[in-house]
Amino acid sequence: MANQPAPLTRHLRIRREREHTVLEFHGEIDIAAAAQITPYLDRATTRPGARVVIDLSGVDFFDCSGLRLLYRARSRVLSQGGELRLVCTHPLTLRILKVTGLARLLPPQPTLEAALGQPEAASGPV
Numbered sequence: 001m002a003n004q005p006a007p008l009t010r011h012l013r014i015r016r017e018r019e020h021t022v023l024e025f026h027g028e029i030d031i032a033a034a035a036q037i038t039p040y041l042d043r044a045t046t047r048p049g050a051r052v053v054i055d056l057s058g059v060d061f062f063d064c065s066g067l068r069l070l071y072r073a074r075s076r077v078l079s080q081g082g083e084l085r086l087v088c089t090h091p092l093t094l095r096i097l098k099v100t101g102l103a104r105l106l107p108p109q110p111t112l113e114a115a116l117g118q119p120e121a122a123s124g125p126v
Helices: 031-045 063-081 091-100 113-119
Strands: 014-016 020-031 053-063 084-087
Touching: 014 031, 014 063, 020 031, 020 063, 053 063, 053 091, 053 113, 063 091, 084 091, 084 113
Parallel strands: 020 053, 053 084
Antiparallel strands: 014 020
16 A cells, blocks of 8 residues: 655655655756755665656656756666666657657656556666
């Protein structure tokens, strides 16, 4: 059963679900939001073997600061032998992920359910 804690910032909620840490991003993910999110992201991605899902389904705007957060999370999780999964359905954000090549490294899933059910090796090194 998932718990629903209060937001840590107006841009981030974190909860545990099926042995994964789920980071839900909300609103506009720009440089100001990234500065608020980074300490929590770092804490969630520093544990050895961390299983993390970043859920972008509540995001209205996503710029290069958001991309840096995703690359940072991926690098930190993989260096600790963990896994990172991504949920994203917003057309413009999906386009950014595809154009930058991040969609190949971190394949976006349409729902949290799909991300939690995808194979373990989906976020491995390429």
